[in-house]
């Protein structure tokens with residue numbers, strides 16, 4: 001009895017410690033970001049920082065609006081490319097593919113998830129950029145390539161999470177639909193998929209997080225001009241790219257402005273996640 | 286009355302002598318019938334030479350101990366067993382004299398032969414959309430038509446008054462008994478000819494059960510009902526005919542009163558008296 005109480009106590013301490021580590025990490029990161037970033041924002045001026053259209057640290061101009069827009073464009077583009085394809089693929093794997101087909105495809109999807117982002121970037125750089133250049137001379141690294149590449153990169157996240165959500169839909173919904181004379185397609189698309197809606201949205205939330213946070217691959221294919229793109233073929237710089245490109249040599253206010261960029265990124269992700277989760281809860285009811 | 290009695294006479298022998306049963310199947314004005322029906326799940330033989338008729342506008346109860354094949358038989362009648370890998374059916378299932386496994390389109394069959402499951406299984410969508418799902422599946426699009434079908438079906442399932450003000454609410458928010466009556470309404474909405482009910486009251490409280498039993502008694506004026514039940518009293522209260530199963534075979538089938546009061550087989554007598562199973 002005593003030893004079991006002891007074991008329980010130890011387990012409790014261990015689990016609490018593990019939980020504490022992650023909470024402390026989050027708190028420390030937030031603290032670091034805000035302590036280093038907010039004063040810079042105040043110094044530059046919040047409207048000038050968030051809405052300023054020109055980023056030229058050498059001249060003391062710190063407007064990150066083009067990067068905010070860039071991040072949103074690239075993410076939306078990735079979602080447009082990756083989410084429909086990923087959801088359809090998940091539906092196929094979960095409800096249409098035979099056991100053997102699923103066994104062939106599922107490891108492929110896992111492999112896709114395991115490829116380092118710098119390799120994706122390399123693929124984009126040496127395959128996709130030349131194709132775009134061939135189709136539209138004078139262009140190459142661009143919003144379009146970044147969106148396409150990110151769309152591919154979020155596929156495994158979307159597919160895996162969505163497939164789990166679809167697999168978890170109780171069999172009785174599907175059977176209930178068939179028993180009313182619905183065929184397989186109607187039962188899947190009109191009953192099973194809506195029943196999994198909350199899980200499918202979770203897949204989208206994760207995919208958006210992945211897309212907006214991706215750095216390396218985007219830097220390699222997006223062109224990185226800190227200017228609001230006028231078309232799909234223009235170059236674009238994201239918030240993450242802005243930080244990663246310049247952190248190496250930045251100092252003083254420039255450096256703090258980059259940390260402040262991180263604060264904006266953090267808040268942006270938080271807002272999107274909160275919004276999508278709220279939508280998910282609303283839909284689930 | 287006279288007609289019902291003659292139906293009863295003609296089909297009394299079916300459980301006893303399969304050979305004779307086959308001929309009575311031809312004679313009876315049966316909505317559905319199964320003849321020499323056998324079913325295997327892989328190597329396991331779940332049904333063997335089952336011969337039964339389900340006369341039009343009567344309630345047939347299937348009784349028997351757990352695992353004897355009642356649900357299996359029910360799922361043959363609307364071919365839900367098609368979903369089970371390794372399930373093989375022999376013999377025939379007839380709907381209006383047509384072989385359900387050969388000539389009738391399976392989705393059409395399931396529209397004509399509706400099913401209410403043991404666990405209430407409303408879809409996670411609004412009450413209205415649940416009931417409208419079947420009609421929409423079969424091509425009803427006009428809003429006014431759908432409204433009318435939804436109201437009629439909910440009325441037929443004796444749940445319209447309870448739900449009419451919350452048709453847009455999610456069906457999962459209903460109580461178990463309400464969910465089950467909603468599922469009955471959903472099944473009725475496609476205007477089936479036969480209704481299969483697999484222990485549809487086993488998850489419910491006595492009051493909900495009584496409501497559904499009352500409902501079945503009314504439904505039999507228009508529908509042919511086949512119900513599985515473990516509740517002997519329920520079989521007595523609502524069914525016209527009863528078939529008793531044991532280990533995949535029909536031991537005895539006939540008018541409910543006969544099966545319960547003058548069973549011809551000792552095992553039936555033991556079972557209905559609660560002595561085994």
Ligand SMILES: Nc1ncnc2c1ncn2[C@@H]1O[C@H](COP(=O)(O)OP(=O)(O)OP(=O)(O)O)[C@@H](O)[C@H]1O
Pocket residue numbers: 326329331349350351352353354355356357358369
């Ligand atoms: N999908 C399946 N695969 C293999 N065997 C099955 C399957 N479904 C049912 N069986 C077997 O077939 C037999 C009959 O099952 P069935 O579900 O028809 O019984 P039941 O009479 O409805 O029992 P209960 O009263 O417990 O619902 C059982 O022995 C069961 O184990």
Ligand SMILES: [Mg+2]
Pocket residue numbers: 355356357483513
């Ligand atoms: Mg059963």
